[in-house]
Amino acid sequence: MPAAASKHLAKLFPMSDVGDIAKWCAQRGHEKVVLRTQRPNLLNALEEVGIRSVNEPSNLVLWLDDEINEGEPWSFASPDADVVIEASLPTYRGVHALAVETDRAVILTSDGDSYRRIEFIEGSTRFKNIVPVPHEALTQSAEQAGFKLVDRWIDWSMEEPTPGDPCHLSLFRNLK
Numbered sequence: 001m002p003a004a005a006s007k008h009l010a011k012l013f014p015m016s017d018v019g020d021i022a023k024w025c026a027q028r029g030h031e032k033v034v035l036r037t038q039r040p041n042l043l044n045a046l047e048e049v050g051i052r053s054v055n056e057p058s059n060l061v062l063w064l065d066d067e068i069n070e071g072e073p074w075s076f077a078s079p080d081a082d083v084v085i086e087a088s089l090p091t092y093r094g095v096h097a098l099a100v101e102t103d104r105a106v107i108l109t110s111d112g113d114s115y116r117r118i119e120f121i122e123g124s125t126r127f128k129n130i131v132p133v134p135h136e137a138l139t140q141s142a143e144q145a146g147f148k149l150v151d152r153w154i155d156w157s158m159e160e161p162t163p164g165d166p167c168h169l170s171l172f173r174n175l176k
Contacts, residue, residue, distance in 0.1 A: 017102035018045035021062075021156055025051055030060040034076040036067035040121055041103050057081075065106075066117055066130045068138070074145035081174040083147060086155070088115065088167045090132040096166035099155065108166050138170060147172040 022045035025033065032054045033046060042064075043053055051060075056076075063073040064086040077083050088098065088108050098106040104121040108130075119126045139149050150171045154161045161168055 018042040022046045022049045022051065024156070025049070025060060025062075028060075028082065030082070032058045033060040033062055034058045034073070035062050036064065036070070036073070037062065038065040038067075038119060038121070038126070039101075039104065060084075065119075066128070068133050069130050072141065072145070074142070074147065077147070077174045079174055082150075083142075083172040083174070084169065085138065085172070086167065086169045087138065088117065088130060088132045089165065090134055091164070091166045098167050135168065135170075142172045146175050148175050 018039055018041045021039075021042060025046060026049040030051055032052050034055065034057075035043060035046070035053050042062075046053065057078040058076060059078050059081045061073045061076045061081060061083040063083065066087050068085055068087045073083050073085065091108070091110055093110050093112045096108045096110070098108050098117075100106075104119055106117065106119045109116045109118065115130050115132055117128045117130050119128075135152070142149065150173050152161055152171070153159055153169045154165050155167065155169050158169075
């Protein structure tokens, strides 16, 4: 196996799951969330730790699984809110593993011009054409809405991102 491939595969372990995400949210003291995700079991995991889903401004907004392609999260955030965005980045041609979790696997395919997100979830396959969001564009959008970048990781492992990563998890805070 080429060294670059083994480097990217190593980032997939240990596997994260929706329980890890729910614990992270609970440890930060959140009680409600505006949630946009493709993860089939995340809502239940959040409810199990006492976090309820709402459709009104909240102190936690989770915009995961390239949902940034469907609309911006900023208007769902209350003052001092945390907004977490998980999105794909523009990348080179090929197939890139984004996530291997306990209940799903996700890959990103690119021919250099177009991008497709493919999810394998509970015996089914979902395909979605997406537009990757570069760090700079996302940060600029956040700043225009009054948010500041607090941290950025490769994924829920909270590892520092490296050049060439196919995705990112970004934490923004509302400064209004």
